[in-house]
Amino acid sequence: MRPTQTIAIGSTSKRERYAALAEAVVAVLHGEANQIARMATVAAMLAESFEEFLWTGFYLVEESGADELVIGPYQGKLGCLRIPFGRGVCGAAAATRKTVVVDDVDAFPGHIACDSRARSEVVVPVFGLADALIAVLDVDSAAVAAFDQDDVIGLETIVGRAFTPARQALTSVAAK
Secondary structure: OOOOOOOOOOOOOHHHHHHHHHHHHHHHHOOOOOHHHHHHHHHHHHHHHOOOEEEEEEEEEOOOOOOEEEEEEEEOOOOOOEEEOOOHHHHHHHHHOOOEEEOOHHHOOOOOOOOOOOOEEEEEEEEOHHHOEEEEEEEEEOOOOOOOHHHHHHHHHHHHHHHOHHHHHHHHHHHO
């Protein structure tokens, strides 16, 4: 059992907070191979580090092979249980395998209102072995146009460092 760790993210700019958080995520996940534990930790660390995030979590690719996402670890109010690929912001990111930023969710065709307080959203695809899509990271804000290129770069960096198979192999080997 790993002792509880407190990560202080003291930088003031968003870019600096993301950089510090990426390093903290790698440190906390060192040796942890379980994907769900990794996702739960990343969601918690993001929510703790960015008070402006209304909902932070993962939707997992359905293991049955259906083109559908199913709720995974998250921080926030109750989320949607399932989202088909291509539907809503999460489904769009899953279908295109690209990060999607939406300044105003009400203007997004097919938006799914899991939490009516959400006004803007960023969704980052998460890849596993052989570049397979394993999940998407979804972050919502109560503010319109809350996310910019710093968020995209920061979140993609954190996801890449936390879930890239090569990174996982290194942290698992180092733990042995």
